[in-house]
Amino acid sequence: MKYDYWGLVKHLKHPLRQVYVLHGDEILLQQEALIALRQAAQQQGFSERERHDIDKQHDWSMAFSDSHALSLFADKKLIEIYGNKPDAAGAKVIEDYVKHPIDDNVVVLVLPKLDSNTQKSKWFSACDELGVTVSCAPLSDQQFKDWLNQRGRQLKLQLQADALDELCQQTEGNLLAAHQELTKLSLLYGEELLTREHLQHALSDNARFELFDLANTALMGDASKTAKIFFSLKGEGQAESLILWVLNKEIRTLLALSEGLQQGIGLNQLFQQHGVWSKQQAVIQKALKRLSLKRLQALNHTLLEADKAIKGQSLENAWDILLRLSLGLAGVSLFEAII
Known part of the structure; x- marks a missing residue:
């Protein structure tokens, strides 16, 4: 069944x-x-x-x-x-x-x-x-919105339609990030009716831009700058789970594209299937040339290791794994055999 x-x-x-x-x-x-x-x-x-x-x-x-x-x-x-x-x-x-x-x-x-x-x-x-x-596959846009509504009700949050749309846009289908934001909103506002303005005030856009800088720089293959951004985020106390989120998004996309290419599907078709914007396509193509399918599969496995470490289900240090992932996405192997 x-x-x-x-x-x-x-x-x-x-x-x-x-x-x-x-x-x-x-x-x-x-x-x-x-x-x-x-x-x-x-x-x-x-x-x-x-x-x-x-x-x-x-x-x-x-x-x-x-x-x-x-x-x-x-x-x-x-x-x-x-x-x-x-x-x-x-x-x-x-x-x-x-x-x-x-x-x-x-x-x-x-x-x-x-x-x-x-x-x-x-x-x-x-x-x-x-x-x-x-x-337990990633949710469609409507399923994700339904999940947000359900989780919000569990936390006794009241979200106006524009606030719900804003939260969907900010978290982009990532359940872990969305759960964290809902929990934070519950602590900040309790049972108050939440609008888009509440969310824009509560969500730290600057930190998110820095997070995206980490992923984008790694995709471009700039390992030195990637390391600088990584240690800056760590020093600022950025949540490990959000760093995992942005890395997870890019690694999973690259893996899906690489698997599709192995199956003989055209790159333009794959870009359309996986929602890769035209501005991103040149960088993504370079990353695909730099990272083999086997390497991406190894990085995908490391995502699970990072998730377990963040949740306390592993003795390994989560920041060490996140650094491996960041530099691995940039094409540099750290603390492991080169694949």
Whole structure:
């Protein structure tokens, strides 16, 4: 059964299924889907929760063998398994488990964006048939506006239409940045009716221009200036999450363009598909020549590492990773092997 985030929320009012797959590159949406699943599981008596991270020391077979272990403290368990797209061995383990699931377990696979071929694979189809697969993809403009409205209501914010439009324009579809701005507005104004003027006063345009300078300079391949802007932003106390936001936007766009070129799609068509303005196209083309597809895929993976570090889910320093990303976008490899 396939759902988006909102479909999952409605589904969770009913008894849980035995397998869930949360896949996509909208990290905040994926995390909120996972939180909603945890809350529903707890309400339905799944009082124990396990986490497994797939890596060289702990593979898919180990994660699922642990799921068969009897609990000493609870009859029902929520088992979260984090990994990349399953390899052939991992896919076989998942298929075997789905054929004979444990009645008192709910297994949740937390995965990155899966391509269309993977979503047609045997393991994914088996999970979809037995349980629920949830696409956590970036939102359309209307979905993003609906999400802002919903999150605003949760924070007891009243946004006039012009204020909502201003917030959409300022955050450009980035859920994490939008959530931070809504939280800040809630602290500043409480339940006051908010207009465009309130938002323009609250949102720091100067800081945002500096943030965009960081991304634009990196795209131009000027590593020295990129480093200067980066350390200036750090010294001013700029939020790590906003620096990640601007880098994420450019890296994801470059990756999508590079993948499209590999598939034989014309660059002009790709520019149109991904909303690259005419003024940006020359800089983007130079960046595509400088950064290989493999390099962009590595930077895309580093975005996830930065997100985990910012959220305290990693022992690595978030600023170190953000510096690697900034200079990596400029074409300089730092603290890692050159790809």
